[in-house]
Amino acid sequence: MITAYKCKSCGQIMYPYHYRCINCGGREFESFVPSTKAKLLTYTVIEQLPWGFDERGRVLGVVEFSNKVRAMGLIDIDADTEEINIGMKLTATWEPVRDTYGEKIYGLVFRPA
Amino acid sequence: MKPVVMAGAGMIPFERRDDDTLIDMLAEAGLRAMDDAGLGDQPVDAVYVGNMASGLFNHQVSVASALVDKLSLYPAAAERIENGPASGGSAIKHGYQAIASGMADVVLVVGGEKMREVIGPRATDVVACMAQPEAEYIYGVSLPALAGMFARLYMKAYGITPEHLAQVAIKNHANGLLNPYAHIRARVTLEGILTHPDSKVGNPIVADPLRLYDCCPVSDGAAAVLLTTPEIAKKLSAKPAITVAGIGQATDTHALHERADPTDLKAVTIAAQKAFEMAGCKPADVDVAELHDAFTILEIAESEHAGFFKKGEGAKALAAGETQIGGKLPINPSGGLKARGHPVGATGVAQAVELVWQLRGEAGERQVKNAQTGFSLNFGGFGNNVVALVLRREK
Amino acid sequence: MRIDMELEAYLRPPDAPMPLYPAKVITLVTGGKMVVRQVFREDVPKLLPAVRPTLDIPRDYYDVVGARLYAELLAWQRYRYRDVFCIIGQVDGLLVGIVNSRMYSPQVGISLHTLAIERGLRVGAHLFAAKMEHHIEYLGQDEVLITAESPIGFRRWMIEYGLELREGQHELGGAAPYGLTREMYFDAKHRLVAGQRPVPPDLMEVAEREIIVASEQDIIEKILGARREIP
Ligand SMILES: CC(C)(COP(=O)(O)OP(=O)(O)OC[C@H]1O[C@@H](n2cnc3c(N)ncnc32)[C@H](O)[C@@H]1OP(=O)(O)O)[C@@H](O)C(=O)NCCC(=O)NCCS
């Protein structure tokens, strides 16, 4: 799972890591793991993927977890047949999201809750 | 700071240029700007090359030194400036600073990119490398995908419809047909790209809701301007001097999701404000604008964030024809990135070249009448590093 | 040259009965109307001048595709190629693209070539889709075998149609063959197959009156992009 950061001086939540707080410049953070519950803020269905993906119709979205962390991830939905809505509830897991010459790269995967 | 003028401007047609190397393209554009300024045999003090990814696209680095060599401009100082798709705008800024500070008298700024050396999906990958590596890139995000996620929110927030997006494409392709330097040479219609059922196939989704005709193409090309002091410019040629009146630049979070309001392009607002402040004028004084329509939605969003229209009014102005050539504020008379093409490092310089031609009255069929103040916006990353420019023809 | 029909009878392949491809019209992004229709042996002489200039264009393997298509058209015209069909696209009569294909067996089709003369308007993609449409919907075949000379076209088709790798070789002897099944075709149809039938009579009349072929220079410029000399 990803690690998120909360600024000890102003409470700003960040992901990914910054050396200085994006709000106050503070340098001390409390690290934590987002919950598994999230809601969808925006998404896209990509038909023309970059090199390295022999597929179409990959759905990516930006979510907000119940503890306010925001992140981008893969939405495991078949866009041709299933409905996607902004605001829909999702459950997060940590799974391979891309294969680079046989090497599995892990990332956030979301499915309808 | 000393005043700086654009004494020369030139570019080569944007297209797929299989037969030229990147350095050939830079050299050809550079020569055109030098000749346009009437530089003759006078020395160039410094060369700045705006280029995003020659290492990845062309397996060549140190391209500014290579350009100096091709043009035999030694011992001129030379650097490549990289700021993603805003590399061109940044290169102009560095050229400006060199002259304004008194460190140089004559500076050649060339922007160029040769993207078609690799096949489409590889180009998409190279461009995607500008996204946040661990939080965005690994998922297979492309620039059209980031723009798609942005568009979905922006359209909803401000009542922008697919028709509005199509109108940007139709206008810019029509303008592009008047520009002999433009890459895509087709007049598209609302029926063909939106309303006819066949448009679903002919104008397919790239990253929903954005379709092919909402995206700029992948192009090869180069553009150049010659910067100098007003005194030197006057000696070189009788062409009207175009003053670099204002430059503004601003950054924002790398990852789209870290912006408090992801529809707010803060870096655009701040860069434009800074440029206007430096130029001592306001958006209403602008006669012609070149915006960074890498995606149709961006032309509308930038026109609002830069201060030309209130939020939510940009699409209305577009629909009312205010942004056409002959309208109140013509936007992208060159055809913009949509039609002129977007060789990433070249774009910011090509925008300036178009403005120089417009302000001098040399833009031919696409001339905006009596343009005196021009504005351009070069959007780097997905809005995380933006350069704005105000150019002015002195009375 | 007189043909000895007795000998010829040994050499001419028998032609399997093939239902005709019903013409359709596709609206392009420009709003232009492209008539997509089947052409026959007797039309070959009108097509050859459009293919010939491509023989000298290495870009995107136009030369290889053009030379092969040229040979296939000739062989078909002179009864040396079996169970072939050919579909063209015309805008206001002007020939903008040619595709050809053949039946290997009643069940299996072989996609041969796709030549887009007008570029940037998805003419190639529309015509390729039309030939898949003919194989599956009108010839009633179960599968079409596909390969390509150009890596760009191939990757696009592979991903857009979700093609599957097949054993053995494609009859063109190039890269590995990929199969498009009936099921894949119908899954992709709504995204990839455009056009309306019947073609309005006025459009059909213009298309059938004459297959207009652009000049050699124009064809080269359309394919390579015109070099624009700007002072
Ligand atoms: C949208 C996109 C994926 C389409 O690519 P494609 O369909 O594979 O395009 P092809 O390479 O097959 O182009 C074939 C023809 O289609 C046309 N074409 C390509 N992209 C086009 C576009 N976006 N709009 C209009 N016509 C286009 C051109 O005429 C091109 O001819 P050319 O080879 O002479 O240039 C690609 O244009 C793209 O990735 N655009 C975005 C680039 C980007 O993100 N830039 C950075 C932004 S900051």
Ligand SMILES: [Zn+2]
């Ligand atoms: Zn803080």
